[in-house]
Amino acid sequence: MNAATKADVYRAIADPTRRAILDRLRAGGAPVNALAADFAQTRPAISKHLRVLKQARLVKEQRIGRERVYRLEPLPLQQVVGWLEGYRAMWQTNLDNLKRHLEKK
Amino acid sequence: MNAATKADVYRAIADPTRRAILDRLRAGGAPVNALAADFAQTRPAISKHLRVLKQARLVKEQRIGRERVYRLEPLPLQQVVGWLEGYRAMWQTNLDNLKRHLEKK
DNA sequence: CCAATAGGTAACCGATCAGTTACCTATGAA
DNA sequence: TTCATAGGTAACTGATCGGTTACCTATTGG
Numbered sequence: 001m002n003a004a005t006k007a008d009v010y011r012a013i014a015d016p017t018r019r020a021i022l023d024r025l026r027a028g029g030a031p032v033n034a035l036a037a038d039f040a041q042t043r044p045a046i047s048k049h050l051r052v053l054k055q056a057r058l059v060k061e062q063r064i065g066r067e068r069v070y071r072l073e074p075l076p077l078q079q080v081v082g083w084l085e086g087y088r089a090m091w092q093t094n095l096d097n098l099k100r101h102l103e104k105k
Numbered sequence: 106m107n108a109a110t111k112a113d114v115y116r117a118i119a120d121p122t123r124r125a126i127l128d129r130l131r132a133g134g135a136p137v138n139a140l141a142a143d144f145a146q147t148r149p150a151i152s153k154h155l156r157v158l159k160q161a162r163l164v165k166e167q168r169i170g171r172e173r174v175y176r177l178e179p180l181p182l183q184q185v186v187g188w189l190e191g192y193r194a195m196w197q198t199n200l201d202n203l204k205r206h207l208e209k210k
Numbered sequence: 211c212c213a214a215t216a217g218g219t220a221a222c223c224g225a226t227c228a229g230t231t232a233c234c235t236a237t238g239a240a
Numbered sequence: 241t242t243c244a245t246a247g248g249t250a251a252c253t254g255a256t257c258g259g260t261t262a263c264c265t266a267t268t269g270g
Contacts, residue, residue, distance in 0.1 A: 042231085066237040
């Protein structure tokens, strides 16, 4: 797998557990074990998810003693927002069409 | 794979070829062979991508004679927009912090 | 009617996925 | 100093991925 693919934000957010981790981190940073407890998965599984998120630069890790606190770094999500921007007009049109269709009855 | 996973819009947009197909369909519907030509992939590959997009309800197919024209159906993307909405405030904060940091110098 | 065309799909391939267990290092506390 | 704790990681597993080739059906035009 090449570096670009590894850092791909779309790949990072494709997994529901990773999205849940990001959602959880919105409430504040957390060490790995805390996350593992929250998500009823083993620590290595969470650790691997965090690695993917780190590669996509969606989290950063801060070492405090023997703990590693992971914090949300949401900026790369803007890439997705940017891509979706081009569709906003279209689904607005779709909704308008639906509305018009319903009103025509 | 369960039905929910099959219809998952995040899974559907995780692949760059599928996102390119969606982008392409914004310019208007297209039959499978036209897409296969555009993306330098074999027809079955495109056909499978279209199936995934169809399961996620991101495209719909219209049969015209022996052609099947695929059209964009962007509404499910709103789910992603909705999820991202919760992060908008945060990266705004991040940008503000960066701005403040730069101005402090 | 029949040859050409559009396109779905099964079977297969190598790569990647998400998860596990087992093991390792590093740090902190008694 | 030594034991407990935090957490990374290698190796393995079964599932899924994206792509191919080969084959099938349905529709069209001459």
